[in-house]
Amino acid sequence: MSVHPAESTAPAARxxxxxxxxxxxxxxxEKLTMLTCYDATFARVLEDAGVEILLVGDSLGNVIQGDTSTVPVALVDMEYHTRCVARGKRSAWLVADLPFGAYERSPEQAFDSAVKLMRAGAQMVKLEGGGVLVDTVRFLTERGIPVCAHLGLTPQRVHALGGFRVQGRDDAGAAVLRADAKAMxxxxxAMLVLELVPSSVGRQITEDNPGLLTIGIGAGASTSGQVLVLHDLxxxxxxxxxxxxRDFTHVPGSEVGLGIRDAVRTYVDDVKALRFPDESIHGF
Structure with missing residues (x-):
């Protein structure tokens, strides 16, 4: 079966x-929008819908490879998918996850892994964890590698956390998250993903660090922007x-859902208009 490129109907380059x-x-x-992306075709679709940041997430372990966690994802997997997305995107900012086992041993190991993702087309790398990784973040940024940190629920450590649970519910936990964010x-x-933390913690961390771009997923509406896994959206x-x-293909009261492009545009519009996330259902 052959595939013939159609005439371009893409909007003018941003x-x-x-x-x-x-x-x-x-x-x-203006609220920023981020979505996970794993291939060149979706890179174009998401970018044309107005998404500013594409994340080649190790969530590909779940939604692409069929594993039950992100732990089995290897650096070579991340390189491959980063290269695919980089070939498809034109203007969006491209972030790639450092996978489990590719950065924890030492700052030097993290640098070697980050270089591979940057050579594959990433413009920033993301790593999960708090205070223990401060030296690693400093080592990377001092050598010209932009870093996105990730606090709260860190899926690579889900077994140590006892499952997918909200982090920072009590005062002590919230204080640790705030301290880790400031240290990062x-x-x-330059960027921080906050996953599954109370809305109040997301707001406090954003207010505490005005130069840090905070991207929430289950962290309330007060962060600098939002991210979702594409397949969830x-x-x-x-x-x-x-x-x-939220399933953005669903149209309340209708049996006909939105197509992919319109669903992504709705996500972008709703984040920017403060219609998503809905604080009334966040409830942490």
Whole structure:
């Protein structure tokens, strides 16, 4: 079966995203949008719908490879999918996850792994964890590698956390998250994903660190932006959907759902208009 390229119907090219441009958007009060992406075709679709940041997430272990966690994902997998997305995207900012086992041993190991993802086309790498990784973040940023930190629920450590549970519910847990976020910012992290934390903690961390771009997933509406796993947004992830996730293909009162492009555009529009996430159902 052959595939023949159709005439381009893509909108005019947007201004290329960069860290200064993302910071400028956030400073002007515009919410940023991020979605996971694993191939060239979806890179174009998401970008054309207005998504500013593409994340080649190790969530590909779940939604692409069929594993029950992100732990089995290897660095070579991340390189492959990062290269695919980089070939498809034109203007979006591209972040790639450092997978489990590729950065924890030492800052030098993290640097070697990050270089492979940057050579594959990433513009920033993401790593999961708090204070123990401060030196690693500093080591990377001092050598010109932009870093996105990830606090709260860290899926690579889900077994140690006892499952997919909200983090930072009590005062002590919230204080640890706030301290870790500040330490990451001071070490040079430019972006921070906050996953499954109370709305109040997401707000406090964002207010504490005005130079840090905070991206929430189950962290309330007060962060600089939002991220979802693409397959969750499209309502095709097997199993029970977390309550902070919305199926954007669903049209209330209609038996006909939205197509992929319109669903992604609705996500972008709703994040920017503060219609998503819905604080009334966040409830942590």
């Amino acid at each position: 201004q290329a995203m960069s860290l200064p441009r993302l910071r400028d958007l956030a400073a002007r009060g 910012a001071e070490a040079g992290a 499209l309502g095709i992830t097997p199993g029970k959907r977390p309550r902070f996730v």
